[in-house]
Structure formats: structure tokens, C-alpha cells
Amino acid sequence: MKKPIRKNFESLLGTGQRIVLNQYTQYLEGLRMSPSTVTTYRSFIVFLLLYWKGRPVSELHNAAVLRFIEVVVKRRNYGISTHRQLVSALKHFGKRFLVSAIEPLELQRPSRSRILPTVLSKEEVIDLLRATYNLKHRMILALLYSCGLRISEVLQLRLANIDLDRRQVIILHAKGRKDRYVVLAESTVPLLINYISSYRPREYLFNGSDKGPYSATSIRAFLKRSCRRAGIRKRVTPHTLRHSYATHLIENGVNLRLVQELLGHAKPETTMIYTHVARKDLLSIQSPLDTTLLELRSSDKNLLNQSLSGNLNG
Numbered sequence: 417m418k419k420p421i422r423k424n425f426e427s428l429l430g431t432g433q434r435i436v437l438n439q440y441t442q443y444l445e446g447l448r449m450s451p452s453t454v455t456t457y458r459s460f461i462v463f464l465l466l467y468w469k470g471r472p473v474s475e476l477h478n479a480a481v482l483r484f485i486e487v488v489v490k491r492r493n494y495g496i497s498t499h500r501q502l503v504s505a506l507k508h509f510g511k512r513f514l515v516s517a518i519e520p521l522e523l524q525r526p527s528r529s530r531i532l533p534t535v536l537s538k539e540e541v542i543d544l545l546r547a548t549y550n551l552k553h554r555m556i557l558a559l560l561y562s563c564g565l566r567i568s569e570v571l572q573l574r575l576a577n578i579d580l581d582r583r584q585v586i587i588l589h590a591k592g593r594k595d596r597y598v599v600l601a602e603s604t605v606p607l608l609i610n611y612i613s614s615y616r617p618r619e620y621l622f623n624g625s626d627k628g629p630y631s632a633t634s635i636r637a638f639l640k641r642s643c644r645r646a647g648i649r650k651r652v653t654p655h656t657l658r659h660s661y662a663t664h665l666i667e668n669g670v671n672l673r674l675v676q677e678l679l680g681h682a683k684p685e686t687t688m689i690y691t692h693v694a695r696k697d698l699l700s701i702q703s704p705l706d707t708t709l710l711e712l713r714s715s716d717k718n719l720l721n722q723s724l725s726g727n728l729n730g
Contacts, residue, residue: 425462433465436473436513443512448593457505463488464506477517481506500525533659533689534650541660547646553638555604555611556622556630559585560654562601564661564679566591567654571629573621575612580605587680596680662690 429437440461444454467484468476485506489499503525510518536544541561548554559570569587577586583600590596600608617623622630635654643652650656658679665675676687 425459425466429462429465430470433470436465437461440509440512444508447508450591456501457508460488460502460505461509464509473513474515474517476513478519478522481510481518481523496526496529500528533663534652534656535663536648536650536652536656536660538664540646540648540650541657543646544642544648544652548638548642550638551607551611551614552622553642555607556635557639557642557657558601558604558607561657561661562604563598564658564665565598566658567632567635570635570654571620571622571632574619575617575621578608578621580608590680594680594682596677598678659690662687666690 426434426437437458441454441458444457449457464481464484467487468480485499485502488494488502494502503523506518507520507523510516510520510523545554545557545561548557556570559565559573560567563585565587569590572588573585577588578600579586580600583602583605584597585600587596587598615623619627620629624630624634632654639652639654643650662675662679665678666672672684672687672691675690676684679687681687
């Protein structure tokens with residue numbers, strides 16, 4: 417997926433366009449949207465204003481906006497997710513600038529893609545942790561998986577968020593401005609104590625070189641190295657560990673509603689994607705090829721030691 421707009425595109429805007437952009441940004445901030453969402457939506461509107469070439473906002477209407485969507489999606493080769501974000505940004509633009517003729521309700525987002533997430537097996541998770549030799553790196557990966565955390569949540573963790581006595585971690589101001597508790601795995605406690613005594617973190621649990629939080633780029637880099645050492649060929653990102661956590665919970669029989677709470681999902685539909693990759697029920701299903709061979713072997717003793725790799729032509 418390509419990035420929406422580079423920041424230097426803003427330098428092409430005229431004075432009037434900048435005023436409109438700033439008014440739009442203040443509107444989004446007034447809705448208490450996250451800084452990343454504001455930045456993304458703002459970048460789309462930069463492109464819209466450049467497309468509209470300084471004409472008054474009052475002349476903008478749905479037909480023009482739809483043509484703009486067609487142009488930008490094709491030219492920048494947006495994926496479904498980015499396309500949906502673009503439409504959301506335009507809907508908010510119409511709500512902010514009522515002087516325009518934009519009808520936000522008539523702007524339709526494309527349907528979401530139903531792409532199943534990549535999931536590691538339980539054995540691969542253990543292999544990955546064993547192949548991560550650095551104590552700090554191993555602690556980060558252990559928390560990403562054992563607590564099902566987003567990478568941003570791990571980076572913002574502070575010592576005060578860890579409750580060793582209750583075996584809990586509190587995630588503050590997560591996505592959707594929601595706080596939640598997650599379970600601190602018993603097996604990670606010795607690792608965590610070892611890490612804290614060795615690194616002595618002060619403000620953030622995982623400090624970077626500038627005393628601020630550790631960087632997401634560094635996590636992705638050492639995760640890639642660990643996967644290579646563990647012999648894992650799947651495309652693994654920090655979010656893959658969260659996907660794996662959710663899937664393994666469901667396979668272990670944890671109620672879907674509880675999984676939703678632990679992940680901090682606003683809608684159960686978001687959590688239900690993991691039911692499509694969980695193998696709990698699928699494990700009890702036999703392939704018809706296996707059942708056919710079993711039936712043949714039960715009726716013909718000569719086939720008992722016969723496998724598909726053998727010569728079945730007699």
C-alpha cells in the first residue's frame with residue numbers, strides 16, 4: 417500500500433488553500449481523532465485542494481469529488497484500506513464545510529477486503545523467542561505475543577503500567593482512546609524481572625537511545641533477524657504476533673467476547689476474523705483422502721503398509 421501524500425505537497429498550496437486545510441485540521445482535532453489519523457486525512461485533503469486548483473470550496477460537489485477519487489486511486493494505486501480512508505477523509509471534509517455541495521452520506525466506501533491474517537503456529541512462536549538472543553528484544557517479542565499488544569502499545573508502556581502482583585498490564589489511551597487490562601503471562605515474569613534488573617528502565621519500559629520510547633523501526637529490524645535465525649519463512653510483522661495471540665486463544669477455547677476485550681476491539685466483527693484461521697474445529701475433520709485410504713486398508717490387508725508414495729499399479 418502506498419503512502420497517501422508526501423508532506424512537501426503542502427508547499428504547493430496557495431494562501432486560501434492553506435486556510436481551508438488548517439480549518440479542516442482543527443475540525444479533526446476537535447473530534448479528538450488520533451494524531452496519525454489527522455495526519456493521514458490532512459494529506460488526502462492536500463491532494464483534493466491541489467486537484468481543485470484554488471476554486472472556491474462552495475463549488476465542490478459530489479460529482480467532482482467522485483472524479484477526484486477515481487483519479488487519485490488510479491494514479492497512486494491505492495489499496496482497499498487506503499481507498500476507504502480517503503473516502504472517510506472526504507466525508508469529514510463535507511461535514512466541516514457545509515458551504516460546499518458535498519453530500520457525505522452519498523459517498524460510499526468500498527467493501528473491506530477479507531484477507532486472512534498471517535498466523536504463526538505455537539511452535540513457531542517458541543522458536544522465534546528462542547532465536548532472539550538479546551534480552552531486551554526477547555522481552556519485547558514476548559509481550560507482543562503473550563499480551564496481544566499493538567506495537568504502539570508496547571512502545572508506550574511504562575513501568576507503572578505493570579502490576580506484577582496481579583499479573584496484569586494496563587494499556588492506557590489505546591486505539592479508540594480506550595484503556596484496558598491484559599493478562600501478564602506467568603512465564604514472562606522471570607524474564608521481565610531479569611530485564612528490569614539488567615536494563616533499569618526509568619520512564620518507558622523500553623527506552624530508546626534518546627531517553628524516549630524505543631523505535632518501531634528497531635523492533636521490525638530485529639524481528640526480521642530472529643525470524644531468519646528461527647527458519648520462519650512467513651512474512652512476519654509485530655502485528656503477526658497479535659494475530660497469533662488471538663488465534664491461539666480461540667483455539668484454546670477462550671470465549672470470543674473475552675478475546676474482543678483483551679484485544680481492545682470496538683466491534684465483535686473485527687475479532688471474528690480470527691475464527692476463520694483458528695484450527696480448533698478443523699483439527700477434528702479428516703480429509704476424504706485419508707478416510708478413503710483407511711477404508712481401503714481395512715478391506716485389503718495388502719494395503720496396510722502401502723502409502724501414496726508407493727507404486728499402486730500392482
